[in-house]
Amino acid sequence: MNKKTQLVLASLAAALVAAGCASGPSVAELNALTDKIVKASFRDQSHVKVARLTATDETNTACSEADVAGKPLDEKIAKRIEEANMKAIKWPSDGKFIGDWKQGEAIAQSGRGLTWTDSATALNGGNCYNCHQMDKKEISYGTIGPSLYNYGKIRGVSNPDDPASKPIVEYTWGKIWNAKAYNACSNMPRAGHMGILNETQVRHIVGLLLDPKSPVNQ
Amino acid sequence: MQNRRETLKQSAVVAGLLATAGFPQFAHAAFNKAAFDAKSVQDAAKAAGATSMAESKDVTIIGPDIAENGAVVPLGASSALPGVKHLLIMVEKNPSALVAMFHVTDAVEANFSTRAKMGQSSDVYAVALMNDGRALWAKKEVKVTLGGCGG
Amino acid sequence: MKKTSTLSMAAALMMCVVPAMAQKTASQGIDEYRAMLQDGNPAELFEAKGEDLWKKARGPKNATLEKCDLGKGPGVFKGVFVELPKYFADTQKMQDLESRLVTCMETLQGFNAAEISKTAFGRGEMANVTALATWVAAESKGMKFNLSQSHTQEKTFYEVGKRLFFQRGGTHDFSCASCHGEEGKRIRLQDLPILTKNPGDGVGFAAWPAYRVSNGQMWSMQLRLNDCYRQQRFPYPGFASDATVALSTYLGVNAKGAASIAPAIKR
């Protein structure tokens, strides 16, 4: 399959040369070739299917294209993507936003799930510490995302059930469920939207961030 | 003139002599299963022949403060004291504490390094087992972190 | 239900200020740990095995690899590593070190290249390809990366590789750039090299193959990329597929001027 694609590519290059096109293939041609190479190079493995790449949504395709161009996403497209993702957020079915921070901590620590070496049925981890500081006692944390140490405290959440805390509580849920609702090309996964975490797990993570008793707020 | 049987007999005797008298300091080279099976630092030291234990400034344990991965933790043990028979490297919280037992001879310095597996953060020990049965030890804490993507 | 307020967004931005002080001791400790491992890199074991495999008559044709052309003529192994992937006229393909070694194993020794490519990492002839790659890479230690961009396919593969680097997808929307697009970032305690430009000597592309202490395995660049894609929650990239070779071309060209330290020792 390698050879085939590369031969196609060679003939494409040859055609371009014949046409006197010294500057090489166009952006559209390169994009098409990349798609072709992706289809020929990746294969299903266990429960991880190639469709994860080929059938991705506009959020990803538009942001990828902007990244390649090295320019921020067009404002109108960004707005449209954010609105679509905002609409897709599922709010807690029972109105309860705050779960058990202890279980939230375990989910935040775990980086497991959804790779081809993971079981297809086990509960997934949240990968939070890979990118964020949270509990100060955990020194092994990443810096791709901002520190979330004292997340609730900094925002003045002393009682998450207080109506005054509502905007923060809801924002926190929404951000975890679908980060792209607030920033179209955020690096952060859409934990709820993409089925990485279920509603109960998201609730526990919100608890970890906002419960005044959580180590995050100590 | 020797017959074949006698030759065999004689070489067996020679082999026996070599085995017992050859190098007395290597007499205990056989694997000390009891010491390696022992769970705790104390039990492992006892199984290796220790009759008493005491912390000592004359024994040195070398290891990192933090290990990026518990699968490979560089550890070293040394002592300049006279009369050291064995140098032991131990990890307190491993299922069995004893990692390695080095035999000190006139031909080598009492200074050895290897790398150990650690299941979790733990104190690591260098134990110098003296000719008189005393076990002199030094310890330090090694933190084992969860690296990579936490998978 | 309507959610977000600009107020909470502003609050979210404010928390970006990270206290860096407490971290210092941890990263110093990690540096000290890494320094302790430098002396005695088990990659040397694989290097020795690779050199042996190069000179040994093997395969259905019972031949050595000593006439293998890795890009600088038959039998030349010094300096080839820092110029790969490149275009090879005989196969009419862009090839990296590993796919080129497999080509040589087929043409010179009579092995079945497709069979080798299907073999799991660390097994059978694939383990031998990794050992060979480790040795060939070691023969360019200290040399600076300098990939050719003169052939049309070399330029095209760079462009395709760039698109693959920024391709978001999978369940987590990750691209290579999610982790390797910015300077000075970390996953957990691991420093992440920026790979859109030369990240410096012996960093990123210039460090692999490397011995992984976490699993005691020798990892080639193909396996490095394979596992990146696994953790990106992407599907499985074929060994030496056009995608992995194109991505390598992008990384290799970007690393121009970086001195190779391969084989390195890694977490």
Added chain:
Amino acid sequence: MADPMRIRAQASGDKATVRVLMSHEMETGQRKDASGKTVPAWFIQEVTAKLNGKDVFSAEWGPAVSKNPFLQFTVKGGKAGDKIAVTWKDNKGDTRTDEATVS
């Protein structure tokens, strides 16, 4: 057959520092494979070394020594040109000896 060791021995003053890398799985006997079966313990138990044919070093190892083990020791009186031979033996009875010259 086990792969060869890498032995580096360097003389300085009146002693030689020996660094050895061995190719060995060092299975603890506590790990489970993909099918849930315990992988049996398989580890180097004894390491010995000779300088110019004379025993100088011996050690006993347990399964907690890392995979592809590293070992460093210092031989008194070792000088450039001396031959250092290292032997390991594992719990399955497999053994391997390699030799290097002190530089």
